Amino acid sequence: MRKKLSEMDYGEEGVVKSIEGDLRNKVAGMGIRVGVRLKMATKQPIKGPVVVTVDRYSVSLGLGIADGIIVEVEE
Amino acid sequence: MKILLMGNPNVGKSAIFNRLTGAKVIESNYPGTTVDYTRGYMRLDDEDVEVIDVPGTFSLEPKDVAEEVAVKILKENRDSVVVCIIDSTKLERGLYLALEIIEEGYPVVIALNMWDIAKEKSVWIDAKKLERVLGVPVVPTIAVSGEGIRELVSRIKEASPVDIERIVRNLEG
Numbered sequence: 001m002r003k004k005l006s007e008m009d010y011g012e013e014g015v016v017k018s019i020e021g022d023l024r025n026k027v028a029g030m031g032i033r034v035g036v037r038l039k040m041a042t043k044q045p046i047k048g049p050v051v052v053t054v055d056r057y058s059v060s061l062g063l064g065i066a067d068g069i070i071v072e073v074e075e
Numbered sequence: 076m077k078i079l080l081m082g083n084p085n086v087g088k089s090a091i092f093n094r095l096t097g098a099k100v101i102e103s104n105y106p107g108t109t110v111d112y113t114r115g116y117m118r119l120d121d122e123d124v125e126v127i128d129v130p131g132t133f134s135l136e137p138k139d140v141a142e143e144v145a146v147k148i149l150k151e152n153r154d155s156v157v158v159c160i161i162d163s164t165k166l167e168r169g170l171y172l173a174l175e176i177i178e179e180g181y182p183v184v185i186a187l188n189m190w191d192i193a194k195e196k197s198v199w200i201d202a203k204k205l206e207r208v209l210g211v212p213v214v215p216t217i218a219v220s221g222e223g224i225r226e227l228v229s230r231i232k233e234a235s236p237v238d239i240e241r242i243v244r245n246l247e248g
């Protein structure tokens with residue numbers, strides 16, 4: 001199932017399918033690109049950032065950025 | 076010539092900076108910002124060379140003031156050799172920045188720092204192969220213990236600009 005990264009639940013895993021155009025370069029430097037596997041690690045309350053695990057390290061992303069990343073989530 | 080230490084945040088830039096320069100450092104503030112960076116000097120072939128500990132950045136397209144300062148320092152010091160420090164446990168995003176700097180035409184030396192922690196996490200990097208592909212010196216280092224620092228210094232003079240197309244060809248062949 002495809003969903004926004006910001007909508008993923010704790011512990012859900014998936015593969016990045018698409019990234020909004022102007023965000024692509026922004027997150028590439030943090031190791032997030034189309035085709036990469038990631039896992040939702042933490043969601044901070046009150047529209048706070050999300051933390052995902054990519055390639056055995058953690059990356060935190062603002063909610064605005066997480067909204068622009070579409071992930072194919074494994075059932 | 077200057078030496079710029081660049082890399083993602085928290086990869087050990089300052090630890091390597093301290094190894095290279097000892098304790099004699101100058102704290103500077105970029106005019107108009109509150110982003111501090113440190114400068115110091117090291118001996119290289121009987122010459123005192125300025126070393127700048129550049130604020131950490133993920134890419135050359137700045138997202139915040141610290142990254143803006145990092146990019147500014149890079150652009151204002153065209154005659155520099157960039158020592159690009161990579162956290163060996165986070166190789167991909169470190170290489171992203173390194174490639175951007177190489178693409179800008181700077182001579183680059185890569186330090187694969189936190190080599191010991193990578194080993195602990197069962198991360199193995201073929202540094203020799205990486206060196207062949209990139210065409211720049213690649214040296215495993217452990218800044219906290221000083222391992223690899225001597226080799227890193229000795230290879231600074233080998234750094235020369237690499238055409239990014241050549242790296243692409245090396246990857247294909």
